[in-house]
Amino acid sequence: MPEALELEIQRVGRALAEAFPSRRGHPLKALDDRAMDLAAEDAELRAALFRFVDVVPACRSLDDLAAHLTGYLEQVHGRPPSLRAAMRMGDTKAGRAALGAAGAAGVRHMAHRFIVGADPAAALPTLRGLWRHGIAASVDLLGEATVTAGEAERYAARCAEALDTLAAAYERMRDQPALERDTLGPIARANLSVKVSALTPLLRPEAPERGQRDAAPRLRELLRRAQRLGAHLHIDMESLDSREAVLDLVLDLLAEPEFEEGPSAGVVLQAYLRDSPQTLDTILDWARDTRRAQPLVVRLVKGAYWDHEVVEARQHGWSVPVFERKADCDVNFEALTARLLEARPLVRVAIASHNLRSVAHAIAFNRLLGGADSDLELQVLRGLGDDLGHALAAGGLRVRAYCPVGDLVAGMAYLVRRLLENTANESFLADQAHGVPLEELLAPPAGEAAPS
Amino acid sequence: MTLAPFANEPVLELRRAGERARLADALQALELPVRVPVWIGDERRDGDELHSTDPAAPERVVALAARATPAEAAGAVAAARGAFPAWAATPVQERAAALLRAAAWMRERRAELAALAVRECAKPWAEADADVCEAIDFLEFYARGAVDLAAGSPLLQVAGERNELRYVPRGVCAVIAPWNFPLAIPMGMTAAALATGNTAVLKPAEQAPGCGLRVVEALRAGGVPAQAVALLPGEGDAGAALARDPDVATIAFTGSGPVGLELLRTAAEVAPGARQLTRVVAEMGGKNCVIVDADADLDEAIPAIVDSAFGYAGQKCSAAARVLVHEAIADALVERLAGAVAGLQVGPADDFATDVPPVVERAAQERVRRYAQLAAREGSLVTGPQSLPDDGWYCLPVVATGLPADSAVLRDEIFGPLLAVESVRDVDEACDRIDALPVALTGGLFARNPRTVQHVVDRSPVGNLYVNRSTTGAMVGRQPFGGNRLSGTGTKAGGHDYLLHFVEPRVVTENTMRHGLVV
Numbered sequence: 001m002p003e004a005l006e007l008e009i010q011r012v013g014r015a016l017a018e019a020f021p022s023r024r025g026h027p028l029k030a031l032d033d034r035a036m037d038l039a040a041e042d043a044e045l046r047a048a049l050f051r052f053v054d055v056v057p058a059c060r061s062l063d064d065l066a067a068h069l070t071g072y073l074e075q076v077h078g079r080p081p082s083l084r085a086a087m088r089m090g091d092t093k094a095g096r097a098a099l100g101a102a103g104a105a106g107v108r109h110m111a112h113r114f115i116v117g118a119d120p121a122a123a124l125p126t127l128r129g130l131w132r133h134g135i136a137a138s139v140d141l142l143g144e145a146t147v148t149a150g151e152a153e154r155y156a157a158r159c160a161e162a163l164d165t166l167a168a169a170y171e172r173m174r175d176q177p178a179l180e181r182d183t184l185g186p187i188a189r190a191n192l193s194v195k196v197s198a199l200t201p202l203l204r205p206e207a208p209e210r211g212q213r214d215a216a217p218r219l220r221e222l223l224r225r226a227q228r229l230g231a232h233l234h235i236d237m238e239s240l241d242s243r244e245a246v247l248d249l250v251l252d253l254l255a256e257p258e259f260e261e262g263p264s265a266g267v268v269l270q271a272y273l274r275d276s277p278q279t280l281d282t283i284l285d286w287a288r289d290t291r292r293a294q295p296l297v298v299r300l301v302k303g304a305y306w307d308h309e310v311v312e313a314r315q316h317g318w319s320v321p322v323f324e325r326k327a328d329c330d331v332n333f334e335a336l337t338a339r340l341l342e343a344r345p346l347v348r349v350a351i352a353s354h355n356l357r358s359v360a361h362a363i364a365f366n367r368l369l370g371g372a373d374s375d376l377e378l379q380v381l382r383g384l385g386d387d388l389g390h391a392l393a394a395g396g397l398r399v400r401a402y403c404p405v406g407d408l409v410a411g412m413a414y415l416v417r418r419l420l421e422n423t424a425n426e427s428f429l430a431d432q433a434h435g436v437p438l439e440e441l442l443a444p445p446a447g448e449a450a451p452s
Numbered sequence: 453m454t455l456a457p458f459a460n461e462p463v464l465e466l467r468r469a470g471e472r473a474r475l476a477d478a479l480q481a482l483e484l485p486v487r488v489p490v491w492i493g494d495e496r497r498d499g500d501e502l503h504s505t506d507p508a509a510p511e512r513v514v515a516l517a518a519r520a521t522p523a524e525a526a527g528a529v530a531a532a533r534g535a536f537p538a539w540a541a542t543p544v545q546e547r548a549a550a551l552l553r554a555a556a557w558m559r560e561r562r563a564e565l566a567a568l569a570v571r572e573c574a575k576p577w578a579e580a581d582a583d584v585c586e587a588i589d590f591l592e593f594y595a596r597g598a599v600d601l602a603a604g605s606p607l608l609q610v611a612g613e614r615n616e617l618r619y620v621p622r623g624v625c626a627v628i629a630p631w632n633f634p635l636a637i638p639m640g641m642t643a644a645a646l647a648t649g650n651t652a653v654l655k656p657a658e659q660a661p662g663c664g665l666r667v668v669e670a671l672r673a674g675g676v677p678a679q680a681v682a683l684l685p686g687e688g689d690a691g692a693a694l695a696r697d698p699d700v701a702t703i704a705f706t707g708s709g710p711v712g713l714e715l716l717r718t719a720a721e722v723a724p725g726a727r728q729l730t731r732v733v734a735e736m737g738g739k740n741c742v743i744v745d746a747d748a749d750l751d752e753a754i755p756a757i758v759d760s761a762f763g764y765a766g767q768k769c770s771a772a773a774r775v776l777v778h779e780a781i782a783d784a785l786v787e788r789l790a791g792a793v794a795g796l797q798v799g800p801a802d803d804f805a806t807d808v809p810p811v812v813e814r815a816a817q818e819r820v821r822r823y824a825q826l827a828a829r830e831g832s833l834v835t836g837p838q839s840l841p842d843d844g845w846y847c848l849p850v851v852a853t854g855l856p857a858d859s860a861v862l863r864d865e866i867f868g869p870l871l872a873v874e875s876v877r878d879v880d881e882a883c884d885r886i887d888a889l890p891v892a893l894t895g896g897l898f899a900r901n902p903r904t905v906q907h908v909v910d911r912s913p914v915g916n917l918y919v920n921r922s923t924t925g926a927m928v929g930r931q932p933f934g935g936n937r938l939s940g941t942g943t944k945a946g947g948h949d950y951l952l953h954f955v956e957p958r959v960v961t962e963n964t965m966r967h968g969l970v971v
Contacts, residue, residue, distance in 0.1 A: 055900045058747040060780060068747065071902040145751035147758075148791025201795050205467035206578055207805035210797070241467050317462025413751070 006444065008364035013356055013442040019391035045083075048072035050416050056107045057409035062100030066090050069103045108408065114383035114418055115142065115411045116403045120165040123405045126382075127166075128173060134393035135401050136179045138191040138234055138379070139166060142406025142414050146198045149214075155198040156218040160225055162405075166190035167229035178398055182374045184295060184345055188264050190231035193402065194222065196246045197238055208245035212252075215245075220253055226263035234297065237268035239305045239312075240321050247282065255290045266297030266350070269340075271333040272306055272322040280336060287346040299350040299379060300336055302329060304417055327447030330358065334445070337362045341369055341376065350400065352379035354388055354429055357442050363397065373397050384418060384429065455548075458593050458929050461559070461585040466578055472804055475577055478563035479570060479802055486568070486662040488517035491683040492528045493535075502685055504659055507574040507810040508800035508844040514572040515662030520655070520686035525693035528682040532624040532651035533699045535679035540621045540649040544602040547676075548595035551647055554674030555591035558584060558635075558666075565635060565666055572662045573634045574801040574809040574844075579764050582925070586636035587667070589928035590643050590946065591674075597951045598647035605957075612965040619955035621649030623701030623728065626694035628655050628715070630707045631812055632767050634663035640928075640945050641704035641733070642667060642681065648954040650702065651680040655694060657707075659812050661685035695719060698726035702954060704733045706769075709865070709891075709938060712736040733953045735933075735940040737865040738893025739773050740923055743882040743908060744785060746778040748898035754788050756922040760896060761871040762796060762849045763924060765811050770894040770916065770924040770933070774862060775873045776882035782875035789851055789873065790834040796849050798840055808869055810845040817845040820868030827852035827861045827870065834873075857885075865891070879904055883911040893935030896923040913937060915944070 051072050059065040070090035073083055089095035117123030120139060127137050141162055146152045170189035180187055196211070197203055199218045203211035219235070226233040235250045237243060250267050253259065267283065269276055280298075287296055303309075306322055313320040323329040333353065340349045341362070351362040359378060366376045373396060380389040382403045392399045404414055432441060464471045485503075489496040499518025506512040520528070539547070558565060562584050569580040607615040625645035629638035638656055645652040656664025668683040684690055688711070695703055695718040705715050712734040719730035742760065744753055760772035777785045799806040811817050824847070827833060831854035840846040849869040855861050861872055876882045879899070886895065895914040899905055905919055915935040916926060926933040932947025934940050943953050964970050 051900065054749075055747055058749065058900065060746060064747070067903070068901050075902055145755075147751070147754045147788055149795055150791055151788075201792060202797075204805065204807075206472065207803075208467075210805040244467065244469065316465070317460055318465050 005361075005364055005368055008368060009357070009360045010442055012363045013360035014438065015395065016356060016360060016388070016391045017438055019394045020387045021390050042076070044076045048076050050419060052103065053107050053110070053419065054412050054416050056104055057412055059100075059104075062097045062104070063093070065100030065103050066096035069099060110419075111408055111411050111415050114381075114404060114415055115406060116382055117405050118407045120162040120405055123403060124165070124169050127169065127403065130401055130403075131170070131173050131176060131179075133390065134176060134178060135389050135399045136176075136189070136191065137382075137401050137403045138193045138232075140193040140195075140236070140402060140404045141198075142404050142410040143198055144410055147201050149201060152198065152200050152214070152218060156222065159192060159194055159222050163190065163192055163222070163225050163229055163231050163233075166192060167231050178374065178396055182348070182398070183372055184348065184375075188230055188232035190229065191234065191400065192226070192231060193234040193236050194219070195236045195238060196249060197242060203242045203245055205241040208242070208248065211242070211245045212249040215249055216253060219249065220256075223253060223259055223263055223265065226265070227259070227261070230263070232264040232266065232297070234266040234299065235268070237270055237301075237303075239308055240273065243279070247279070251283075251286045251290075254292065254296065255286070260291060261293045264294040264297065266299055266348075268299045268301055269336060270301055270303035271336050272303035272309075272329045274321060274323060276332065276336060277339075280339060284343055284346060287343075295345055295348050297348040297350055297377075298340055299352050300333065300340060301352045302333060302355075307420065323447075325447055327445045329447070330355065330445030331447040333358050334361050338365055341366050341371065344371070344375060348377070349375075350377040350379050352381075352402070354380060354385045356388070356432070357445070359388065359392070360442065381418070455552075455596055455599070458596055460927055460929065461588040461592070463578070463585050464562075464581045466581070466804070472577075475563050475566060475581070479567040482564065482567045482571065484515075484571065485513045486515040486665060488515050488661040488665045488685045489683070490518045490520045490524050490528075490685060491665075491668060492524070492531050493679045493682070497524070502658055502661060502687070504572050504661055506571050507812050508802070508841075510814075510844065512571070514568070515665070517661035517685040520684040520690040522689060522693035525653075525655075525684060525686070525690050526697060528653045528684050529624055529626070529694065529697045529699045531679055532653050532682055535677060536621070536623055536651045539646070539651050539677060539680040542649070544598050544649070547647055547649060548599050550671070550675035551591045551595040551643055552674070554643075554670040554676070555588045555595075557670045557673045558588050558591070565663075568662055568666065569634050570801045572660050573631050573812060575634070575764060576801045576806050576809050577804055580801070583633050583636045586633065586928060587639035587670075590636065590640035593928045593946060594640075594643045594647040594951060597948065598649075601648065601951050601955065607959070612963065612970055614962045614964050616960045617957055618960075619648070619952070619957055622731065622954065622956055623650060624699055625650045625652045625702040625704055625954065626655070626691075626697070626700045627652055628691045628694065628703065628705045628707065629657055629664065631657035631659035632764070632769070634660035635667060637706050637945075638664055638667045639670070641706065642671065644951055645702065645704060645954050646671065646676055646681060648951050650954055653682045653684055653694060655684045655686055655691050658685070658687045691715075692718070695730075696723060698723040700730060701728050702731045702733065704954075706735040709736040712940075713938075731953065733941055733943050735769065735935065735943070735945065736891075736938065737867070738769060738891045738914075738935055738939045739863065739865055739889055740771060740894045740896070740914075741774040741776055741882070741886050741889075742772045742896030742898070742923060743879060743886075744775060744777040744781070745879050745897075745899035745901070745904055746780040747900045747904075748778075748781065749900070750781065750785060750788055752920065753898040754785070754792050756898075757789065757871070757896075758792050758796070760923040762793065762808050762869045763922075765808050765847065765849075766869040766871075767811060767816075767867055768924050769935075770926065771867075772871065772896060772923050773866065775871060776876050776885060777873060778879070779875045779877060782873070786834055786851070786853055786873055789871075793835050793849050793851050793871075794838070798838070798846055798849065800841070800844065808847075808849050811847055811868055812845065814845055816868065817847055820847040820866060820870060823861055823864070823866045823868070823870055824848070824850050824852075826859070827855060827872065830859045830861065831855035831872075863889075879908060883908060887911070887913060890937055891935065891939045892937040893939040894918065894923045896921075915939065915942070
């Protein structure tokens with residue numbers, strides 16, 4: 001199989017690359033912001049840009065915006081001429097107003113590429129457009145951190161409302177057979193991703209059961225509602241600090257008798273974690289032991305908290321829980337993909353990656369196993385994986401775009417994380433943008449497999 | 453002896469269930485009460501005049517200790533005085549090696565030591581573990597520091613003379629330690645004294661003699677001669693006797709302001725027969741303020757403030773006591789802070805889910821309650837009523853607002869889970885209020901304009917300023933710790949210059965000219 005698999009990966013990968021809508025529409029270029037290109041090359045400039053993006057919603061006036069922007073730029077050595085001009089604008093009140101307005105507009109523009117609307121209703125036109133193009137969505141409600149019980153309640157209420165809005169809207173959309181059924185049966189149209197850290201202020205790494213206990217009633221209500229509406233509820237994974245709480249919470253709740261018939265629900269497996277193979281063992285053991293009408297959906301991702309995990313571990317003197325070499329992570333991603341696909345029908349599989357090689361591998365592996373294309377879901381991030389999503393949809397594959405929804409204040413943490421991820425040196429998208437040849441992009445990762 | 457560069461002892465990864473289980477087992481296995489003797493040289497006098505009890509369950513006796521008499525204090529100093537020449541003459545590498553072996557001894561008993569701190573001082577697990585790590589860090593850090601210090605300091609050299617500066621130990625060091633970091637702080641002060649060749653008499657806090665015993669056991673197990681380090685469990689009279697003793701060359705003290713000032717006064721008086729000025733290294737209290745500017749990210753500021761003010765029930769010298777918030781976001785901050793504090797779990801330290809443990813003793817509980825009542829009278833408490841466990845010295849975590857500028861709540865060190873929030877027009881008003889305080893230990897700032905950060909850095913009088921993070925948790929070698937103004941003598945525990953306070957410099961200049969020749 002290895003040789004046949006490799007051939008199929010190459011074939012699929014090339015076909016996908018050809019189906020990309022246009023080279024010009026590349027996501028990094030699409031940020032159409034020279035600052036991004038500059039930022040990718042200059043660490044200080046990148047820091048300045050991110051700090052500015054991050055603070056925009058907290059600024060009280062254009063003057064304040066300009067003061068922050070110039071404050072950050074002051075700390076960049078060897079500023080390019082365009083930035084020196086920006087700094088000079090900061091010297092006058094009128095200049096600051098112009099600079100502040102330009103900065104805020106730039107950030108809003110950037111945010112709108114990633115965030116589809118201020119609330120679910122506002123996101124509907126985009127979601128309908130995606131659906132028409134053969135792309136399903138999972139909506140993620142961005143929000144401020146939950147530090148109080150009231151905030152947890154409000155987030156839960158927003159989620160409930162989002163489920164209602166999405167279910168009603170998707171019901172009226174026309175049939176998209178490729179998105180609505182796999183070998184195991186129908187697939188929910190409305191799909192919401194939720195975060196446990198937003199459902200409780202009490203997540204404590206050293207006492208996972210506490211946050212679990214506090215979040216359980218709120219999550220249970222959402223599961224009930226999803227079941228009533230025939231919607232899918234996906235529980236996101238965040239940093240390792242909360243993994244135990246999140247996984248135990250979800251698996252415990254879904255095993256409750258009232259959820260035997262539904263709803264469809266899912267969890268996330270983060271391939272950058274060295275011990276992710278053991279986490280998959282836990283998930284599969286659970287799936288074997290738990291009778292549910294709708295198999296658990298497992299979304300495989302690389303993981304979005306790499307810097308956090310590395311820095312936290314280094315600051316505490318812990319062994320770093322994530323793969324530090326991209327190639328090792330890629331190898332693990334493929335190994336987990338294979339295990340997940342082989343584990344069907346215990347679970348449904350969603351592969352969420354912008355790495356053309358990883359995606360092609362999943363598609364090829366599935367085909368070689370004799371699976372139908374519809375038995376594999378592929379997920380992309382709105383704003384970054386748009387081209388890939390369209391290419392996949394054009395190939396008749398089952399695609400879902402992860403669509404964050406929220407206001408600018410709530411969106412900044414998400415935006416910064418996305419930007420960080422994609423200006424990183426080892427980013428697949430950056431490689432692609434900088435014209436790394438297709439053979440290289442599709443080459444098997446030269447890393448070591450995770451011990452499992 | 454070449455030592456690997458210093459690295460902090462890693463705290464346990466308590467997010468992993470296995471680590472938590474190991475600690476719970478250690479607590480189960482802990483044999484109480486610990487018997488703590490007056491321990492001078494090889495002489496142990498056991499006794500049970502002094503009890504330390506579990507603040508979460510006051511009927512549980514953690515340590516049964518002898519209470520040192522003033523005569524025993526004098527005996528301990530005399531013994532340490534006698535041991536001084538030999539220990540001072542021990543090569544620094546050997547002294548350092550003894551400290552490193554003491555660190556290894558503690559490392560082997562990390563879970564057990566943390567469990568003792570949980571019981572004796574109601575330190576919640578994560579903080580108890582961090583306390584053990586910090587004790588190990590002090591041993592490792594000062595061992596290396598003493599080796600470096602022994603190289604002396606370079607001087608200007610000109611033809612015909614040889615100049616040399618070296619540091620020599622001062623003599624007997626009396627270490628008077630607090631209970632709030634029951635292993636780390638006594639170990640830090642004692643290790644600094646011993647590393648540099650002084651002998652030491654440790655008087656642990658009367659609330660924590662059990663942990664004090666472990667400190668001395670570790671040092672002796674590591675190879676510090678029994679005569680060079682004595683344990684003197686006792687109360688204020690034992691500490692006072694040490695301070696008055698003409699043979700005490702250095703007093704290393706961490707604790708309350710009044711006691712510290714009394715020690716400074718006593719030390720300033722040259723006792724009859726004294727042949728040396730007594731030096732005092734004192735780390736005292738603070739009234740630590742956190743400034744929150746309008747551009748702060750409350751998502752990060754709130755948890756950090758809660759942690760700073762209510763971690764270990766506010767009983768850290770570094771704990772946040774006041775928040776000075778820009779009026780533009782004051783309402784939002786108070787609302788979210790109150791909500792976050794309302795969710796805190798008050799409970800015993802041995803429960804991993806506890807956010808706020810009991811305070812150390814009944815008197816502390818009464819003091820905190822008095823200030824909470826005062827705050828309610830003079831301003832308002834924004835945290836609602838909650839239930840507390842029946843037993844134990846528990847206090848409700850409280851946030852107070854609207855206090856008058858002259859309120860004692862804004863001035864006194866309360867050392868409990870009470871946080872005052874004040875609204876200010878701008879960062880400068882906050883700086884003015886902080887500048888008006890006589891104490892200057894730690895401070896916090898949440899702001900995202902780099903110019904604001906620099907401005908506050910320039911204006912801040914505190915010994916340790918934390919920007920966009922919590923104000924507690926200083927790490928050895930990373931955040932050398934200690935306050936200015938009336939908060940202390942300006943020394944920095946866990947910093948490179950700390951050991952200088954335990955030595956005296958001697959300069960030798962030798963004429964190398966003989967008959968017109970440089971020899």
